[in-house]
Amino acid sequence: MTMTLRDIINKLLRRQPASASTARERLQLVLAHDRSDLSTELLDQMRKEILEVVAKYVEIDVDEGAVSLETEDRMTALVANLPIKRTMTGQIQLKKDRKNRSVENSPETEGTDQVS
Amino acid sequence: MATDTRVILICSGKGGVGKTTLTANLGISLARQGLTTAVLDADFGLRNLDLLLGLENRIVYTAQEVLEEECRLDQALVKHKQESNLSLLPAGNPRMLDWLKPDDMKRIVDMLIKEQFNYVLIDCPAGVEDGFKNAMAASQEAIVVTNPEVSAVRDADRVIGLLNTNSIKPVRLVLNRVRPKMMANQEMLSIDDVTDILALPLLGLVLEDEQVIVSTNRGEPLTLNRVNSPAAKCYLNIAKRLQGEDIPLIDPAEEISGFGAKFRRLMQTKIF
DSSP: OOOBHHHHHHHHTTOOOOHHHHHHHHHHHHHHHHHHTOOHHHHHHHHHHHHHHHHHHEEEOTTTOEEEEEEETTEEEEEEEEEEEEEOTTTSOOOGGGTTOOOOOOSEEEEEEEOO | OOOOOEEEEEEOSSTTSSHHHHHHHHHHHHHHTTOOEEEEEOOOSSOOHHHHTTOGGGOOOOHHHHHTTSSOHHHHOEEOSSOTTEEEEOOOOGGGGGTOOHHHHHHHHHHHHHTTOSEEEEEOOSSSSHHHHHHHHTOSEEEEEEOSSHHHHHHHHHHHHHHHHTTOOOEEEEEEEEOHHHHHTTOSOOHHHHHHHHTOOEEEEEEOOTHHHHHHHHTOOHHHHOTTSHHHHHHHHHHHHHTTOOOOOOOGGGGOOSTHHHHHHHHTOBOO
């Protein structure tokens, strides 16, 4: 994200940012959806299911979590940003071979998955 | 020796972004470079290419009669008055849409290729439905026209997706109706914004120019005689780039004259 002199002056004067940046952001979002051909309902359902699966292993901050589509160079990526409150090792039944594998207690886990 | 005809689809998705104006002016520009060019009006529902070229009163037969074998191709082709290298194949009756198939468009274009034109430019209808698909079926490469506006860019993206899945290449972008002042004020998507979002190489940009309307009023494309108008220069540059000439892009910021220009450039300085 680059800032121009104009952006800074706008910020200082609490003026709305120039509309080109708004246009760019809105376009990037709408195109990510257009290109993936996923409806909002489907994306919502997928988001829910992803959160459910992740919540089985780690305690996540559901309100802060975001699953969204991002697009660059005509490639769309599913980006999940799920802040982890704490891991739940031992609290859930894990398979034997997984028992010793500790889940990293990082503030956020980012997973990308190519959709299209 | 047979000529290698380049068949180029001129499309946009959204209507009113300047497909037909670009087709007419590219046709004239290429013809002026000595290249034989046929422009094919594939917008059977709402044809206008004849009007922009000032040829509406000289149409005898159309693509419809050619397809129905009621006339020969050369009887339907309308030669431009001043630029004899340019011919128009007019669109037929809107009722053609009921039966026209991709193979019909292929047949017409094959006939034009046999006539050994250097270029066949297909003026595509707006939308992504049958009219577009028919025209795409007959094309080898494509020029996507868009404006620096969210709706035009979004629709262009849909079209680019369809062109990619149908292996049309190269697909290149023309950014039309660029307003340098608005771009400098960051109240219009920049050239980089649009090319980054659509991920297409830029064939050229066309500056907003009132003369475009004047020229359509007269039925004389800008490139025919008003070569000093900003848009006409842009169209000529696009034609030269199509021919492989290395013509640098116009920098919209340089097009702003007068007192405000320096200030606007200062405001665009990237701080971090």
